Amino acid sequence: MVSKPAPDSPPGSAGGTPTRRSERSRRAIFDAALALVGEVGYDKLTIEGIASRAGVGKQTIYRWWPSKAAVLLDAFTADSDEDYAEGLPDTGDLAADLKFVLRATADEFNDPAFQAPYRALAVAGANDEEVSRAFVGRLLEPGIRVYVERLRAAQEAGEVAADVDVRVAAEMVLSPFSQRWLMRTGPLTHEFVDTLVDQVLRGLRPRG
């Protein structure tokens, strides 16, 4: 689904000087794709629908992206790539940094407008292995990696024990959060986030 390479690079992504007009089209296409997938779900999303909502011809979309999955992933990562490049804050206080970021993330995921397109993509990924590979590779993995890196920095600083598996530790923080949101098994409150972070970190500290 996203394996075919795009026949041409979308403006502003992989080099070339985008004109202001094509940058406006790109942003309109991303906004249309995110809004539509939240409204109709992944299965009913079409390139035609995105083009019509964005006010562009569908050939404009096909020139830059080979599939709806490719448009959506670029739309999501247009913002997240920057966040991920920065990594998590590192004030030297691991608990405070994790709580700060996860509280803000909880606020985002409690916002219906933010969460609808993300849920549509997560559902499509859970359902379909090919969508899943792209979703995990482009969005979930980079999101987990910034936590793994922050935990590794804490490990080097002696705040986390040397024998801790930081990848599994990152999942101990992130998965209960994601699971509550995706399966609706509990509310994403600041209190939950704080308890989760404290309880995970108390097991990671060096002993003795």
Next chain:
Amino acid sequence: MVSKPAPDSPPGSAGGTPTRRSERSRRAIFDAALALVGEVGYDKLTIEGIASRAGVGKQTIYRWWPSKAAVLLDAFTADSDEDYAEGLPDTGDLAADLKFVLRATADEFNDPAFQAPYRALAVAGANDEEVSRAFVGRLLEPGIRVYVERLRAAQEAGEVAADVDVRVAAEMVLSPFSQRWLMRTGPLTHEFVDTLVDQVLRGLRPRG
């Protein structure tokens, strides 16, 4: 979707003496529903399709269940209710008990035949709030609860610190497992299960 009460109780569930014939029909309907939903997904599952695969009339199904969601949930819980009633093993060694159960669960979820219908229901739940309520209430919550109870028993035995939030602790064990499976972010190996259990439990032990 599952809010309408069933016009009649399915045989063998809520009392009444089922005849052997209707018990055979019930089992055939459950098997057909689980097989079909794994093949075609939740959206394309129909009562007609289940009836045809089970070799019963569709009125037989409508007599006992108001919707396809109700059939599916009964099909899943026909087996899980018994497991949940028993609870987790309690040998007095919390780590060993959790690893034992989660390794077996990993083997189940790595089996394509077992996981396909469960994935279809999880996807439907992630997508739709009404399906979600039934899925969480009938399957996920009872599944989490047996872990909460096992952790509480360990807390009473002094193996887990008194100030631990056992609900969040249960999610720290279960969610990374579920997330790896549902979003395909990593393999469900015995090694992963063991690392996860050890790393969670090391934070729960009484201090000093």
